[in-house]
Amino acid sequence: MKAKDIINKFNIDHVVGDVDKPIKFCSPLDEAKDGCITFCKKGKESRIINGKYVIVVDKESKILFNKNITYFVVKNPFLTFVKIVKALFYEGTNQKNIHPSAILYDNVEIGKNVIIQAGSVIGSDGFGYFKNDDNIYENFPHMGKVIIEDNVEIGANTCVDRGSMGNTIIRQGAKIGNLIHIAHNVIIGENTMIVCRSGISGSVKIGKECFIGVGATIRDGVTIGDGAFIGMGSVVTKNVKPGTQVYGNPAREANK
Amino acid sequence: MKAKDIINKFNIDHVVGDVDKPIKFCSPLDEAKDGCITFCKKGKESRIINGKYVIVVDKESKILFNKNITYFVVKNPFLTFVKIVKALFYEGTNQKNIHPSAILYDNVEIGKNVIIQAGSVIGSDGFGYFKNDDNIYENFPHMGKVIIEDNVEIGANTCVDRGSMGNTIIRQGAKIGNLIHIAHNVIIGENTMIVCRSGISGSVKIGKECFIGVGATIRDGVTIGDGAFIGMGSVVTKNVKPGTQVYGNPAREANK
Amino acid sequence: MKAKDIINKFNIDHVVGDVDKPIKFCSPLDEAKDGCITFCKKGKESRIINGKYVIVVDKESKILFNKNITYFVVKNPFLTFVKIVKALFYEGTNQKNIHPSAILYDNVEIGKNVIIQAGSVIGSDGFGYFKNDDNIYENFPHMGKVIIEDNVEIGANTCVDRGSMGNTIIRQGAKIGNLIHIAHNVIIGENTMIVCRSGISGSVKIGKECFIGVGATIRDGVTIGDGAFIGMGSVVTKNVKPGTQVYGNPAREANK
Numbered sequence: 001m002k003a004k005d006i007i008n009k010f011n012i013d014h015v016v017g018d019v020d021k022p023i024k025f026c027s028p029l030d031e032a033k034d035g036c037i038t039f040c041k042k043g044k045e046s047r048i049i050n051g052k053y054v055i056v057v058d059k060e061s062k063i064l065f066n067k068n069i070t071y072f073v074v075k076n077p078f079l080t081f082v083k084i085v086k087a088l089f090y091e092g093t094n095q096k097n098i099h100p101s102a103i104l105y106d107n108v109e110i111g112k113n114v115i116i117q118a119g120s121v122i123g124s125d126g127f128g129y130f131k132n133d134d135n136i137y138e139n140f141p142h143m144g145k146v147i148i149e150d151n152v153e154i155g156a157n158t159c160v161d162r163g164s165m166g167n168t169i170i171r172q173g174a175k176i177g178n179l180i181h182i183a184h185n186v187i188i189g190e191n192t193m194i195v196c197r198s199g200i201s202g203s204v205k206i207g208k209e210c211f212i213g214v215g216a217t218i219r220d221g222v223t224i225g226d227g228a229f230i231g232m233g234s235v236v237t238k239n240v241k242p243g244t245q246v247y248g249n250p251a252r253e254a255n256k
Numbered sequence: 257m258k259a260k261d262i263i264n265k266f267n268i269d270h271v272v273g274d275v276d277k278p279i280k281f282c283s284p285l286d287e288a289k290d291g292c293i294t295f296c297k298k299g300k301e302s303r304i305i306n307g308k309y310v311i312v313v314d315k316e317s318k319i320l321f322n323k324n325i326t327y328f329v330v331k332n333p334f335l336t337f338v339k340i341v342k343a344l345f346y347e348g349t350n351q352k353n354i355h356p357s358a359i360l361y362d363n364v365e366i367g368k369n370v371i372i373q374a375g376s377v378i379g380s381d382g383f384g385y386f387k388n389d390d391n392i393y394e395n396f397p398h399m400g401k402v403i404i405e406d407n408v409e410i411g412a413n414t415c416v417d418r419g420s421m422g423n424t425i426i427r428q429g430a431k432i433g434n435l436i437h438i439a440h441n442v443i444i445g446e447n448t449m450i451v452c453r454s455g456i457s458g459s460v461k462i463g464k465e466c467f468i469g470v471g472a473t474i475r476d477g478v479t480i481g482d483g484a485f486i487g488m489g490s491v492v493t494k495n496v497k498p499g500t501q502v503y504g505n506p507a508r509e510a511n512k
Numbered sequence: 513m514k515a516k517d518i519i520n521k522f523n524i525d526h527v528v529g530d531v532d533k534p535i536k537f538c539s540p541l542d543e544a545k546d547g548c549i550t551f552c553k554k555g556k557e558s559r560i561i562n563g564k565y566v567i568v569v570d571k572e573s574k575i576l577f578n579k580n581i582t583y584f585v586v587k588n589p590f591l592t593f594v595k596i597v598k599a600l601f602y603e604g605t606n607q608k609n610i611h612p613s614a615i616l617y618d619n620v621e622i623g624k625n626v627i628i629q630a631g632s633v634i635g636s637d638g639f640g641y642f643k644n645d646d647n648i649y650e651n652f653p654h655m656g657k658v659i660i661e662d663n664v665e666i667g668a669n670t671c672v673d674r675g676s677m678g679n680t681i682i683r684q685g686a687k688i689g690n691l692i693h694i695a696h697n698v699i700i701g702e703n704t705m706i707v708c709r710s711g712i713s714g715s716v717k718i719g720k721e722c723f724i725g726v727g728a729t730i731r732d733g734v735t736i737g738d739g740a741f742i743g744m745g746s747v748v749t750k751n752v753k754p755g756t757q758v759y760g761n762p763a764r765e766a767n768k
Binding site for chain 2: 101103105106107119121123124125127129130132133136137138139140141142143157158159161164165166179181183185197199201217219235237249250
Binding site: 026027028031078079082085086089090091093094095099101117118119151153155156157173175177178179191193195196197214215232233248249 | 613615617618619631633635636637639641642644645648649650651652653654655669670671673676677678691693695697709711713729731747749761762
């Protein structure tokens with residue numbers, strides 16, 4: 001495979017440098033070596049190192065010309081790079097549908113193209129104890145389902161509890177990382193991302209296109225509006241308005 | 257099933273509204289619909305919506321009379337509601353004793369009526385490394401047991417490490433959530449609740465009837481007195497007196 | 513077994529008290545009873561209780577002489593005590609190599625003397641989504657390995673994601689606790705300790721001989737220098753210099 005083969009196949013319009021350069025593997029920017037193809041995000045130009053390789057860049061990039069490197073100049077370097085990588089170097093993922101070690105109870109409904117990685121537990125009873133007439137703790141009856149819509153992906157060793165009354169729902173396209181706890185009656189909106197080691201307490205409603213950072217904790221009953229951003233390690237004790245960003249323990253709106 | 261059938265069966269003394277109303281399912285207050293039975297906790301009266309259903313309330317409730325709704329007025333609406341739900345709508349839990357995917361080592365003793373959900377690991381070696389004469393990390397020998405007393409419940413993907421010398425003990429009636437770490441030589445008191453994603457470090461002693469909020473972290477060697485309340489996401493670095501409440505990172509007593 | 517048998521076997525030079533005392537078991541200092549052997553770390557002298565047992569101490573210990581107790585005075589009481597315990601009372605660990613319930617994907621390379629406890633998931637895809645041309649979230653292709661070098665130990669229910677491009681690497685002698693998330697392309701240095709419930713985000717580089725406290729969260733891309741100490745529950749958002757200590761959310765250098 002030479003640079004010019006990629007140029008033809010992926011319709012790269014603007015090229016600077018040697019098009020006969022051999023391309024044998026892909027690499028992150030920091031580890032670029034002879035024979036690789038890599039890419040450069042805006043602002044990372046200072047990390048470009050010398051070598052006989054191809055780099056996919058934006059025309060806005062402030063990069064010094066280096067005669068050893070071949071430059072592919074495109075509109076969106078990251079997306080173009082991913083397409084090249086997937087076509088040439090990627091053998092596909094090991095994560096196919098539901099990993100056999102994941103535990104799914106009967107009360108779970110799964111949509112199309114759902115991935116659930118190893119060790120996750122979906123549909124077990126939630127944590128909702130109360131003291132009964134005999135002053136003994138009893139768990140509230142959990143009768144609800146877990147509903148996982150199309151194109152949801154769930155990482156490894158994550159727990160999603162069934163609803164008590166009503167259901168726990170993860171709407172289409174939401175992506176859930178590893179070691180996350182999603183409690184009873186939570187609703188996660190479309191395309192929301194929940195990064196690893198977060199915890200979403202009972203009856204929390206999260207809107208669509210939100211981002212919940214690593215290790216964040218959301219208090220039970222809280223509502224998080226569409227497009228909100230919850231910073232890493234935040235402890236969210238109050239509702240979060242759509243489109244706002246919160247950080248810290250307890251979490252506060254940015255710049256307030 | 258009509259409202260009057262429930263009235264007879266559960267000795268509801270005071271009823272306002274149509275006793276011939278059909279009851280087909282149970283529902284949380286926010287989702288009350290025609291044909292359901294629901295309940296109202298004090299302070300949530302403003303969330304009652306119109307419809308042909310039954311609501312279990314307290315006589316202190318400040319609720320507007322609505323001719324469509326049938327009111328069951330009782331002393332403890334929640335407990336009465338749970339009894340009705342369990343008798344009429346609940347098929348029982350899936351969580352029976354020890355889930356087959358849970359890993360229990362030989363050095364674990366289990367009491368009566370213990371529930372351990374899927375994926376939990378009980379009795380593995382704790383984390384207690386030291387540098388030996390050869391300047392190599394070596395784990396302290398773990399020789400102790402995990403002792404889990406009667407009526408303890410442990411959630412999914414939780415880890416309880418065995419004691420090094422001495423044992424790790426979870427006393428009767430304690431309830432432990434999902435994705436929790438309980439380290440070597442910890443003692444958890446009777447009826448203490450530990451909510452999901454918390455971590456209890458080595459040799460921590462927690463009294464009875466305590467509440468450890470979601471995602472809290474307790475430093476090794478700390479003692480937490482009976483009836484203490486640890487707020488969500490707290491990082492507890494010092495002993496906590498009986499009956500006190502602490503919050504934050506690092507955790508401080510409330511109102512101090 | 514009598515105290516004098518231990519004295520001979522372990523070359524204890526300096527002994528105070530009865531050498532004919534019978535020794536039947538080992539115990540932590542707080543639970544020392546007749547017939548046990550225990551040890552005392554510097555600063556814990558006030559916790560020594562009366563009884564017919566053996567205690568291993570340092571010659572610097574400020575302890576009151578007690579005629580019931582036999583004192584073994586050595587250079588490093590902890591190390592001497594561990595050697596005695598391992599020789600006399602320890603049957604060895606249950607944690608042998610890779611626990612059968614751990615999930616290891618094909619793309620994992622394991623060194624010698626590696627322990628991986630129950631329920632851990634090694635080598636699954638990381639969490640790195642982007643919106644593609646169709647405005648749909650797609651996961652970055654994960655093509656890298658997880659490389660686990662010699663003498664690494666990994667606890668229970670921990671997740672180590674494979675690299676996207678490049679590898680995730682855990683260098684020799686590193687010790688990783690339970691319920692930890694190690695993301696794609698992370699590098700953990702030699703002999704570094706990562707305590708339970710921590711999370712190391714994508715592409716973080718941690719040096720050698722570091723200590724990452726329980727429940728700490730490290731932001732993606734951060735570099736942590738050799739010998740750094742990250743306090744429990746810290747949220748590390750910036751690079752940490754070698755040999756420094758940081759604490760809090762967000763983490764700050766001690767005494768600054």
